[in-house]
Amino acid sequence: DAGITQSPRHKVTETGTPVTLRCHQTENHRYMYWYRQDPGHGLRLIHYSYGVKDTDKGEVSDGYSVSRSKTEDFLLTLESATSSQTSVYFCAISESVAGENNEQFFGPGTRLTVL
Amino acid sequence: RKEVEQDPGPFNVPEGATVAFNCTYSNSASQSFFWYRQDCRKEPKLLMSVYSSGNEDGRFTAQLNRASQYISLLIRDSKLSDSATYLCVVRKNGNKLVFGAGTILRVKS
Numbered sequence: 001d002a003g004i005t006q007s008p009r010h011k012v013t014e015t016g017t018p019v020t021l022r023c024h025q026t027e028n029h030r031y032m033y034w035y036r037q038d039p040g041h042g043l044r045l046i047h048y049s050y051g052v053k054d055t056d057k058g059e060v061s062d063g064y065s066v067s068r069s070k071t072e073d074f075l076l077t078l079e080s081a082t083s084s085q086t087s088v089y090f091c092a093i094s095e096s097v098a099g100e101n102n103e104q105f106f107g108p109g110t111r112l113t114v115l
Numbered sequence: 116r117k118e119v120e121q122d123p124g125p126f127n128v129p130e131g132a133t134v135a136f137n138c139t140y141s142n143s144a145s146q147s148f149f150w151y152r153q154d155c156r157k158e159p160k161l162l163m164s165v166y167s168s169g170n171e172d173g174r175f176t177a178q179l180n181r182a183s184q185y186i187s188l189l190i191r192d193s194k195l196s197d198s199a200t201y202l203c204v205v206r207k208n209g210n211k212l213v214f215g216a217g218t219i220l221r222v223k224s
Binding site for chain 2: 041094097103106
């Protein structure tokens with residue numbers, strides 16, 4: 001299994017509080033991603049990173065920010081959590097974007113509940 | 116309309132059965148296609164890539180029809196351990212993947 005960890009694995013918070021989720025990889029992969037998964041929807045891309053300090057928005061980026069100061073860490077921040085951000089959050093990594101090494105490997109997920 | 120559409124199921128089949136899942140995608144510029152498997156409360160994992168000529172991996176066969184924008188997954192001789200959600204995934208451009216909502220398979224003894 002790819003070396004990806006997420007912390008925390010579970011979190012319950014209140015509306016309006018800031019929340020930061022951490023993704024840590026030991027594979028030295030260049031690309032890192034944050035997705036959310038909700039019933040009836042596929043995984044939806046929030047933000048992704050293509051290198052240290054290089055990030056871009058996905059399809060559901062509103063209300064989220066990210067930072068990547070080191071290759072191994074990719075942080076997702078909810079500046080002011082809302083109930084609509086209750087979801088399961090998955091981090092993923094990939095070595096490249098095309099060819100044989102473009103498989104995305106996923107972390108174990110973080111279950112976030114915003115009350 | 117969702118970019119990647121799948122029948123959510125659930126598909127309830129007996130052990131040993133053959134079952135097929137279908138998926139349609141709306142973006143004709145889609146470049147790569149995959150099936151991922153997700154067990155209950157676990158992360159998705161790549162099951163297989165889907166190639167234009169069709170490809171097989173053991174009991175699993177994937178087919179792609181670009182003209183109809185249609186992808187399929189066939190599972191032969193179903194095992195209890197095949198019970199999972201199967202995600203149809205399309206890569207549009209660059210490194211962005213678009214996921215279907217998944218098809219639930221339950222294999223029963």
